[in-house]
Amino acid sequence: MKRILIASDAWHPQINGVVRTLERLDRHLPELGWATIMLTPDGFLTFPCPTYPEIRLAVTTPGDIARRLDAINPDHVHIATEGPLGFAVRRWCIKRRRIFTTSYHTRFPEYLAARLPIPVGWTYALLRAFHNAGAGCMVATPSIEDELKARGFHNLMRWSRGVDADMFRPGRNRNALDLPRPIWLYVGRVSVEKNIGAFLDLDLPGSKVVVGDGPALEGLRRAHPDVTFLGAKIDDELADIYSASDCFVFPSRTDTFGVVMLEAMASGLPVAAYPVAGPQDVVGGTGAGVLDEDLRAAALKALEIPRETCRDVALRSSWQAATRQFLDNVTGIHGWGPAQPSASCGLPSGRDLSLIGTTDSR
Incomplete structure (x- = not known):
């Protein structure tokens, strides 16, 4: 059985689309005959990420990472993030002349520019050098692929996302939210780049609900006392909230995909969003x-969409299909034959984690 090491600076206890995507990859790769090894900040000393104190970054050295990876000797390496672990693993791959892939999950240059006076061109130059050193950079949508091509990124590959349609479904608990209707819902990180204020400022009937945590939470609570802020929710509790709502409002202009939109649609919620990359590709x-530059008009019109229509669209996307797409990229680079589904894959996902200082990822 071949083994793939996935390096990510984003991991638990973070709740975001990157972590959710990697969790699903870790779960479904063994079904295709691969063992996964997750290299994450778990097991390392960590420090808070500037401007994102709840995100913990690993304290390590290239030599430490090299010893760990030499001991594991994975068949393939995938680097999911451009943080301390990502850069250290990239260094090891280049020095050992090992084939590796990367993935582009976040518009980090725009996020950084929203907080600090750093030109996006400078940050994109750094990211371009980071990703172009690999054999392939995986992106979630055609829009992001086009944007990165225009910025000089090479060897771009498509890797879409999925949804757990068994968990996220209509009719779970319509009474989970005891609020005046219609209920307008946002789920995601509560931070400046998500543009949540554009949603909360809208003049809409009924109730607005925000699910998530982040550095902008307290400020938005003070500015919008009429809004219900529920904090971070996961799994069944989150699925119940989706099911009890009437429309999902996604005000972000910077997301590269937006897994929450798939979760909302699987729950029967229509989506109101701006006509930008992410929503354009998903919805x-x-x-x-x-999709409309007038977000209020988009939200009111979205209420007319049948829940069955939203559910049917979401069912086109599965995590199993997304995992096979990821693996097709990897096997194509190496020239290996396609992986076959396996009822018993021998090594479970997360094996050999003691070698890299992490805990079982599931």
Whole structure:
């Protein structure tokens, strides 16, 4: 059985699309005959990320990472993030002349520019050098692929996302939210780059609900006392909240995908969003939402969309299919034959984690 090491500076206790995507990859790769080894900040000393104190970054050295990776000797390396672990693993791969892939999950240059006076061009130059050193950089949507090509990124590959349609479904608990209707819902990180204020400032009937945590939470609570802030929720509790709502409002202009939109649609919620990358790729042209620069008009019109339509669109995307797409990219680079589904894969996901100082990822 071949083994893939996935290096990520984003991991638990973070709740975001990157972590959720990697969790699913770790879960489903063994079904295709691969053992996964997660290299994350777990097991390392950590320090808070500037401007994101709840994100803990690993304290390590290239030599420490090299010893760990030499001991593991993975068949393939995938680097998911451009943080301390990502850079250290990239260094090891280049020095050992090992084939590796990367993935582009976050518009980090725009996020950084929203907090500090750093030109996005400078940050994109750093990211371009980081990703172009690999054999392939995986992106979630055609829009992001086009944007990165225009910025000089090479060897771009498509890797979409999925949704757990068994967990996120209509009719779970319509009474989970005892609020005046219609209920307008946002789920995600509560931070400046998510543009949540554009949603909360809208003049809409009924109730607005925000699910998530982040550095902008307290400020938004003070500015919008009429909004229900529920904090971070996961799994069944989150699925119940989706099911009890009437429309999902996604005000971000910077997301590269937006897994929460798939979760909302699987729960029967229409999506209202701006016509930008992310929503255009996930919702545009599907009939499961409305995209408009007038977000209020989009939200009101989205209420007319049948819940069944939203559910049907979401069912086109599964985590199993996304995992196979990821693995097809990897096997194509190496020239290996396609992996076959396996009922018993021998090594479970997360094996050999003691060698890299992490705990079992599931």
